[in-house]
Amino acid sequence: MEKTDGIGNENGSTEEKQSFKDGSICGYNSLHHLLSANLKPQLYQEVSWLLLGLNCGKALETIVPPESAKALSSKHDFDLQAFKFSADKELLREPRVVRVGLIQNCIALPTTAPISDQKKAIFEKLGPIIDAAGASGVNILCLQEAWMMPFAFCTREKRWCEFAEPVNGESTQFLQEFALKYNIVIISSILERDINHGETLWNTAVIIGNHGNIIGKHRKNHIPRVGDFNESTYYMEGNTGHPVFETAYGKIAVNICYGRHHPLNWLAFGLNGAEIVFNPSATVGELSEPMWPIEARNAAIANSYFVGSINRVGTEIFPNPFTSGDGKPPHPDFGHFYGSSHFSAPDASCTPSLSRYKDGLMISDMDLNLCRQLKDKWGFRMTARYELYADTLASYLKPDFEPQVISDPLLHKKSF
Numbered sequence: 001m002e003k004t005d006g007i008g009n010e011n012g013s014t015e016e017k018q019s020f021k022d023g024s025i026c027g028y029n030s031l032h033h034l035l036s037a038n039l040k041p042q043l044y045q046e047v048s049w050l051l052l053g054l055n056c057g058k059a060l061e062t063i064v065p066p067e068s069a070k071a072l073s074s075k076h077d078f079d080l081q082a083f084k085f086s087a088d089k090e091l092l093r094e095p096r097v098v099r100v101g102l103i104q105n106c107i108a109l110p111t112t113a114p115i116s117d118q119k120k121a122i123f124e125k126l127g128p129i130i131d132a133a134g135a136s137g138v139n140i141l142c143l144q145e146a147w148m149m150p151f152a153f154c155t156r157e158k159r160w161c162e163f164a165e166p167v168n169g170e171s172t173q174f175l176q177e178f179a180l181k182y183n184i185v186i187i188s189s190i191l192e193r194d195i196n197h198g199e200t201l202w203n204t205a206v207i208i209g210n211h212g213n214i215i216g217k218h219r220k221n222h223i224p225r226v227g228d229f230n231e232s233t234y235y236m237e238g239n240t241g242h243p244v245f246e247t248a249y250g251k252i253a254v255n256i257c258y259g260r261h262h263p264l265n266w267l268a269f270g271l272n273g274a275e276i277v278f279n280p281s282a283t284v285g286e287l288s289e290p291m292w293p294i295e296a297r298n299a300a301i302a303n304s305y306f307v308g309s310i311n312r313v314g315t316e317i318f319p320n321p322f323t324s325g326d327g328k329p330p331h332p333d334f335g336h337f338y339g340s341s342h343f344s345a346p347d348a349s350c351t352p353s354l355s356r357y358k359d360g361l362m363i364s365d366m367d368l369n370l371c372r373q374l375k376d377k378w379g380f381r382m383t384a385r386y387e388l389y390a391d392t393l394a395s396y397l398k399p400d401f402e403p404q405v406i407s408d409p410l411l412h413k414k415s416f
């Protein structure tokens, strides 16, 4: 088991509370580490399969990353975990195994540092983690939401717009070199400035091909207006639909952060044929942590595809306190971004999560044959009643829509 930073004790000592403040769970990196350290091995095994499911009837296998990747993770202090989702052997199709990576990280400099220094520092921080992914033979790599800047959208101050870049801007150019060097497809979520359309801003994922080319982009469909996440001050709902990008390693799509609360958004990527959907996110514990392990996993099951979920790490402090119209006193931060990046598979199995407080690289092999195998097994695509849903949606969109409710005629009688 991985060594943890500071172990809490039973009587809730200061030491325990401090480590909790660091973003750990009572001194543990993740729920999984907490359980493995505190349960008897047999009990842990039982709990694990209930929590993480089974893949082809077995607990998910781990992969040993190469020594060079391990060395980078020790030197630069990031969590490194690797797993393998298998599929059943087929007679007519060869296995279609791809190696996929997710990177989570905290910001590299305080939000008060000059913007160009912050960008340079985040590039320097990401470099070794991407190198570890490259050294591990990762084929497709996804970074967290707006990885090239602090998640400043809580503040509603316009100064942060200066971080915005065109799709072919410096963050894309930085990643294109890695894509070319390691033959990797990279998904890069940025604050986009669309020069050709009045210099407007968008929350955009850029898809960089394994030859360093830009395959395309997708803009975040759903903009949150919840808690401190008042992102509509900066950009509007995306206008790119639900594109699926056919890459050298499979058909991929990106459901950016808050879109994960919308089952129809997940569905649309599935209808367009996605085999892996990434969910680059930025979200905090108090708001969404109980939802985090459920939504992506549910989407993977319902749509017969893999999901890669990535969340930021750490607490980002902004120069000016802000309010969110919720009666809370002004505060300078969102709270703790809880990391916990992981993969979910169409057979309901999932990996444990990366650290709740450390940078990390999560790697998994996945045999994409599993997608069709699960479609054949459960038949969700055949048993779905798309025509009924389409009718309901069409009528719901009309101004004179009436909900289809049949009331008990006795409900409103005074006595009987």
Ligand SMILES: NC(=O)NCCC(=O)O
Residues within 6 Å of the ligand: 145, 224, 229, 256, 257, 258, 259, 281, 282, 283, 284, 287, 288
């Ligand atoms: N970045 C973002 O959309 N966050 C919203 C909060 C959430 O969906 O948990």
